Amino acid sequence: MTKPDTQSAMNALFSAGLEIQQILKASNWPFCFIGGLAVIRWGELRMTQDIDLCLLCGFGEEAKYAPVLLDNFQPRIPDALSFALTNRVLLVSTSNGVAADIVFSGLPFEEEMIKRSSPFDFYPDCSLITCLAEDLVVLKAFADRTKDWMDVESIILRQGRNLDMDYVLRQLSPLCDLKGASEIITRLKNLAGK
Helix, strand or coil: CCCHHHHHHHHHHHHHHHHHHHHHHHCCCCEEEEHHHHHHHHCCCCCCCEEEEEEECCCCCHHHHHHHHHHHCEECCCCHHHHHHHHCEEEEECCCCCEEEEEEECCHHHHHHHHHCEEEEEECCEEEEECCHHHHHHHHHHHCCHHHHHHHHHHHHHHHHHCCHHHHHHHHHHHHHHHCCCHHHHHHHHHHCC
């Protein structure tokens, strides 16, 4: 059983997710939630304070999407549009004050991840489209931060044999090659017992 403060924060998070999802679906824009919301679905239930999602827009099309999103959400930083066009991430707040990072996606992996995504009922009347467990492991391992490795471990433990590690390694290996970080693959194989 969650504490009332935690429950209230989670409800705010899910409401914020629904608000964003409604706007993106109304625009018929391909997207999926990643980060903490996806970890709640596939890994260990944990508190998260913000929302992360990928919006498929390709490269060079960011200026088509960002202004529409800024018409619907409050920017979290001055000159959020310029920041978004340079860094490919729009930092906004939903109407209930939850922070959301909207990543402008365009890589083949991201496009495939969004195509593979599926809805998940977090509770009645709260179905959010999240990436699949394998794609979340790719994202988290590639980020290569301590908290991300904790999430990877929780996903591997919870999903067990259901997790397609061959798919994960096929997707992650070329990304790690580009990053020059082959140690990520070694660490992941060790965690997964491969």
